[in-house]
Amino acid sequence: MPKAKTIYVCSQCGAESPQYFGKCAVCNSWNSLVEQVNTAAEVKTGLPAARSRRSAKSPTELKPRLALTLDQIEDHPQARLTSGYQELDRVLGGGIVPGSLVLVGGDPGIGKSTLLLQVAHQMGAATRVLYVCAEESGQQVKLRWQRLAPGDGSRGASANGDGKAQAVGRQLYLLPEIDLETILMELESLQPTVAVIDSIQALYYGALTSAPGSVSQVRECTSALMQVAKRTGISLFIVGHVTKEGAIAGPKVLEHLVDTVLYFEGDRFASHRLLRSVKNRFGATHELGVFEMVDRGLEEISNPSQLFLGNREERVPGVATIVACEGTRPLVVELQS
Structure with a gap:
């Protein structure tokens, strides 16, 4: 049986250290090292570069195994998806790109879950949407939506003849779950067009011994979701918590893995909210969307x-x-x- 190995991982930058220090040697942050126990034995194998040197060929015999040139890659034009909110589409660069990962961060209570629940409701009228509520039960999400939209037909779609309300009730699915493997199986089975993960810090991968929200958990869960999104073309919205300094909690690699990083800003005691993009692989950065929090949720401000x-x-x-x-x-x- 392999012997357990204890390492210390920085919660800010993800750097690893064999012993505990009060200050991270990489990012210089204080009291950020967290103990992590690794039970899997590290198997050392010969590097691919070393094997390639042993079987070196002449330049005329060299050829790629899997790599393709740009001319060999086929073009597959994909239309962007509309979120139902022009302000969000503007910040995303014109709409949602199929297979993209969008990270939405913001202070607690600023309206991240409200915004994404309204987007899921709007898009659920035309396509399948999966809302993974890792921090709430399905009943709590339904009660929250009924509070935001008390007159909406989704409270009882079968009670009226509104076809759009019935379509929303059938196309929007809720999954109250924190286990990563269960979520991945649901994504593979349902194949939704858009999925919302609320939030990434609450997910748990059973193969790791660390607690949910740790550096390793956030990194592995995001990596697994990214692979599913790129392979199946599912657009993922991921909610991320922020630290007291205003940065997204977890390793910095989280922002590198996703395609777009959005910050939802504003004063909790004021009504207006600003949605700002700081990273966007499919559009311009530093775009700004303006919303107003009213008694029935978030409304767009078309003329800020x-x-x-x-x-x-x-x-x-x-x-x-x-x-x-x-x-x-x-x-x-x-x-x-």
Whole structure:
């Protein structure tokens, strides 16, 4: 039986150390090393580079095994999916790319789950959507949606004749589960067009001994979800918690694995929310979407300049109006001295 090996992993950058230190030697963060026990024995094998040197061929005999040139790769044009919200589509670069991974981060209570639940509800009218609620039960998610949309037909689709409400009830699926293997099997079986994981810090992979939310758990769960998304073409929205410094909790490799990183910002005690992209492989970065939290959830603000302009009916000394640009969107802002 292989002997267990204890290592210490930095919760900020993912660096490993054989012994505990108060300060990470890589990212210089304090009190970030977490103990992790590895039971699997490391098997050392000959490196592929060493084997290739032993069987070296002449330059005329060299040929690729699996690699293709750009000309050999076939073009498969794919239309972007609309989320039902123009502000979200703008931030994503024109819509949701099939097979992409979108990471949504933000402070607790800012509205991440509300936004993605509304998106799942909108898209569920036309295609299959899977909402994995790892932090809530299915009944709790349903109660939350009924609170946000009390007059919506999804509360009892069979009670009225609205065909769209019935379609939403059939196409939007809830899965209250934290086990990664069960979630992967459901994705393979259902084959939804879009899936929402809420949240990645709550998932658990049984092959690892660390607790949910640890560096290794977040890394392995995200990697497994990425492989399924790229192979099947499922678009994944992943909710991520943030630290007190405002960065997404977990290893930095989490942001490298996904295709798009969005931050949902705003004051919890104010009504307006800003959705900002800091990474986007399929569009421009630093795009901005504006929402307003009302009693029935989040609503889009199609003209954000109205928020930053005061009363223009009378002239006030010491007031200037400028035009600022966020991404590709111009914003008219009023400055007061």
